[in-house]
Every structure is written in C-alpha cells, then in structure tokens.
C-alpha cells in the first residue's frame with residue numbers, strides 16, 4: 001500500500017447469497033465495522049475510514065444492499081454492465097441504470113466472464129466507455145492462465161490485455177479506474193499467487209501505465225490483487241508497495257471474514 005492512494009477491498013459475491021443473507025450480511029458489517037456507519041441526511045459527511053470497502057452483489061440485490069447500507073460509507077458495485085447504451089437488448093442492464101440504483105463501481109472483464117461467457121477485450125473496451133459516460137468506476141480484471149505463467153508469459157499476457165484498452169484508459173481522469181490483477185489459476189482454488197509475484201505484476205502494470213499513458217494515471221490508479229485472498233493471507237499483499245487492496249470472492253461471502261480483512265487493512269493504513 002502507498003499512503004497516496006486510499007486502499008480498496010472489493011467483495012465480489014458472484015452468483016451467491018439471497019435476500020435474507022443480504023440482510024444478515026449488512027447487519028454483521030454494521031456490528032463489526034461501526035466506523036463505516038452513521039451517515040444521515042443531517043450528517044452526510046461521516047468521515048470515511050482510511051480504507052474503502054465496496055460490495056458487488058448479484059444485480060437483483062443492488063437496490064436492497066443500497067438501502068441496507070444507505071447510512072454507511074461502504075460503496076456499491078455491479079459485477080457487469082451492458083456494452084450497449086439502451087434499447088432492445090433483452091436481459092441487459094445499462095451503465096446509467098447502474099448509476100440510477102447507486103452503483104459506484106463495476107467489475108469488467110472478470111475471467112469467469114471471459115472464459116465461460118465469451119467476453120472479449122473489445123467488449124471490455126466498449127463497456128469502459130459506457131461506464132465513463134455514467135461516471136461509474138470500472139474495476140478492470142486482468143491476469144494470466146496457469147499455462148501462461150508456467151511458460152513465463154504472465155506479464156506479457158496481462159499487459160497485452162491492458163494494451164487492448166489503451167485508448168479508452170487514456171481518456172479517464174486521475175484515479176478514474178481500478179485494475180485488479182487476478183491470475184486465473186488462483187481464483188477460487190486456494191492456490192494464491194505469492195505476494196512477491198503479485199507485487200512484480202503490480203509493478204509491471206504501474207510501469208505500463210506510466211509508459212503508455214502518463215505519470216499521473218500511473219501514480220493515482222489503484223491496483224488490486226485477487227485470487228484466493230482470505231483473512232489468513234491478505235496482510236503480505238497489502239504490505240506490497242504497488243498493491244492497493246484486494247478483489248475478494250469466496251472469503252468475502254462471510255461478513256465476519258470480510259470485516260477481519262478490513263480490520264487488517266485499516267491497521268496497515270494507520
């Protein structure tokens with residue numbers, strides 16, 4: 001972590017949890033992380049703690065979570081957005097609709113969407129434009145397969161994914177997007193990348209931002225690590241100079257574990 005960037009812990013629920021769990025989850029956060037709660041119409045400016053939290057529930061629960069966390073400084077995110085602006089696209093949800101229901105963030109290009117649902121770099125580029133229009137902050141997921149890592153091509157592949165988005169990324173304001181490095185082989189497997197390898201990749205991404213875009217974007221962009229992060233292993237990632245937080249799947253489903261990770265990040269953020 002670097003004191004110039006506010007760390008982010010993003011909780012990607014994927015297609016998990018139901019209505020009752022949402023209520024229990026938010027109640028547990030309220031109990032475990034009281035410093036994130038207490039905003040009201042009279043007092044909207046509760047000082048946000050030094051670590052940002054964002055929950056990415058399934059789409060139908062966005063409004064419910066928004067309501068349950070309305071008096072908190074915890075952010076809301078979507079797991080996907082349509083590449084289209086509006087119109088006859090059955091089943092799609094536009095970036096402006098996400099903004100309407102209070103979304104601050106949106107995941108893009110998660111490897112589960114790339115591998116299982118055929119999402120391409122070109123789709124991610126279009127979705128980036130849509131999110132920019134709606135002022136919803138993208139969290140762009142990139143990362144290599146096990147075969148690519150074993151072939152020594154992890155950095156090359158990950159930077160190539162970003163290169164496909166260079167024009168769109170260059171048009172964002174400072175701190176206008178987040179990049180999550182998620183090696184595919186580490187997602188949901190319990191085989192996480194070592195903090196050294198994750199730091200090496202984050203440093204390579206930051207250098208790419210500097211060389212391909214500009215110093216200001218390189219210095220302000222949050223870089224997250226994702227892939228089997230848990231309360232037991234999060235600390236050394238957060239201690240890496242170029243890693244500004246985590247994108248957490250499985251462990252974030254348990255509100256107590258998510259709160260424990262937030263506590264560790266808060267402690268490190270000082």
Ligand code: PGA
Pocket residue numbers: 012182186187188189226227228229247248249250251
């Ligand atoms: P995981 O998922 O923490 O369960 O590995 C991370 C992600 O896919 O975002």
